[in-house]
Amino acid sequence: MPRSDRTYKLVVRIFGIVFRLMGYRFDVRGVEHLPGDGAGVVAGNHIGFLDFTFIGYAARARGRRIRFMAKRSVFDLPLVGRLMRAMRHIPVDRKSGAGAYRQALGELDAGELVGVFPEATISRSWLLKPFKRGAAGLAVNRDVALIPTVVWGGHRVYTVDGHRSLRRRTPITIIVGEPLRPAKGESVDQLSARLQVAMGVLLDEAIDTYPATPRDDRDRWWLPHDRGGSAPDPETAAVLDREAVARIGDSFD
Numbered sequence: 001m002p003r004s005d006r007t008y009k010l011v012v013r014i015f016g017i018v019f020r021l022m023g024y025r026f027d028v029r030g031v032e033h034l035p036g037d038g039a040g041v042v043a044g045n046h047i048g049f050l051d052f053t054f055i056g057y058a059a060r061a062r063g064r065r066i067r068f069m070a071k072r073s074v075f076d077l078p079l080v081g082r083l084m085r086a087m088r089h090i091p092v093d094r095k096s097g098a099g100a101y102r103q104a105l106g107e108l109d110a111g112e113l114v115g116v117f118p119e120a121t122i123s124r125s126w127l128l129k130p131f132k133r134g135a136a137g138l139a140v141n142r143d144v145a146l147i148p149t150v151v152w153g154g155h156r157v158y159t160v161d162g163h164r165s166l167r168r169r170t171p172i173t174i175i176v177g178e179p180l181r182p183a184k185g186e187s188v189d190q191l192s193a194r195l196q197v198a199m200g201v202l203l204d205e206a207i208d209t210y211p212a213t214p215r216d217d218r219d220r221w222w223l224p225h226d227r228g229g230s231a232p233d234p235e236t237a238a239v240l241d242r243e244a245v246a247r248i249g250d251s252f253d
Contacts (some may be wrong), residue, residue, distance in 0.1 A: 009198040010135040013058040013218045015053055016060075020038045022156075023169040025211075026058070030176035033147060040179065041100065042066055043135040043195055045124050045203060048159035052150050057114065058174045067107045068115035069134070070102055074249040076077065080180035089111075094120070101134065106141045122160050124237035126224045128200055136182075136192035145179035148198040156222050160244075163221065173206045 019026070032175050034042070039191035048222075051172035054066045068089045075081040075091040088107070090101040104114045116138065122250050153172040158164045177198050182191055207227060214220045214229070223229020232240060 004032070005065060007083065008088075011087060012057060012060055012065075013048050019057065022166075025169055025171040027171065027173045027209075027211075028058045028061070028176075030178075031058055031174075033176045033178055034059055034064055034113070035145060035147075036062055036064070037111065038144075039111050039142060040147055041108070041139045042113050042115045042136050042147045043118050043150055044115065044201065044253075045128060045151060045199060046119045046122050046150045047151065048122065048155035048157065050154050050158050050169055052115060054089050054151050054154050054172060055149055055172055058176070059113070059118060066113045066115040067104075069104060070118075071202050072245050072248060082238050089112070094159065097134070101138070104138055105141060108144055113225070114138060118192070121241065123234075124160060124232055124240050125153075125234045126222070126231050127226075127234055128196060128203060129234070129238075131192050132197050133188050133192055137188045137194055139180075139193060140182045140186070140188050143182055146195055147179045148177040148195055148202055150177075150199055150202040150206050152203065152210055153212070154172055173209050173210055174203045220238050 005108045034040070039206075041147060042055065042059075044051055052070065056066050056068070065087070067087070069092050070084065070089055072093050073157075074092040075084050090107070092102050104116075107114050116135040118135045120132050121129070121130040123129045136146060138144075149174065151174050154162065154164060156167075156170050180191065180194055180198060207224070214223060220228065220230040222231070224231050225233045231237075
């Protein structure tokens with residue numbers, strides 16, 4: 001087993017122990033849509049700092065290890081950065097992503113699954129933000145499956161604006177949708193639009209079937225504005241994003 005896979009297996013095992021100690025109630029659906037072997041692009045929504053750990057944990061049922069594209073600042077952290085590199089995750093410089101794109105193509109050529117968050121940054125509205133073209137671009141470039149995936153409930157554990165909780169037995173829903181194949185002559189923008197529609201359907205399903213409700217008005221923060229929650233609407237969330245970047249740079253999420 002390659003050293004990267006040994007490290008990956010160890011980290012997944014450690015997270016699995018932590019998740020069991022916390023009693024997280026995982027509801028994983030559609031994991032059979034992840035290919036058992038071969039290349040593919042896994043596209044996930046982005047609502048919290050642990051999204052990639054939840055999606056990667058779910059993929060263990062298929063014996064797959066996803067090489068996630070993540071912001072470079074994560075790789076600058078002493079221990080975390082070493083582990084991220086050891087697991088062959090891909091650092092992304094948001095000002096110049098060509099190197100990360102080439103590395104992701106190399107992983108696809110090696111038959112790996114590459115994980116991408118098309119929104120690029122965490123959505124403060126918890127709804128889908130406009131997508132970047134990278135996930136669809138990788139799928140079109142190598143003619144591989146694009147696999148829509150959503151997480152719901154993980155933002156209740158750890159996300160932006162100081163929201164974090166050690167509450168046990170938090171439900172976390174992960175839904176893997178049917179793979180999208182680039183159609184003959186389909187452009188990157190067209191495939192990206194199809195991806196966003198598919199992920200929107202999955203996210204609605206995850207929210208509608210989530211087995212928990214806010215405890216009181218103060219706990220309504222984790223529900224979208226159109227579901228009776230106090231989260232900002234997408235337009236207000238975009239303003240908050242810009243203010244956060246102006247205040248502390250793009251490392252906030």
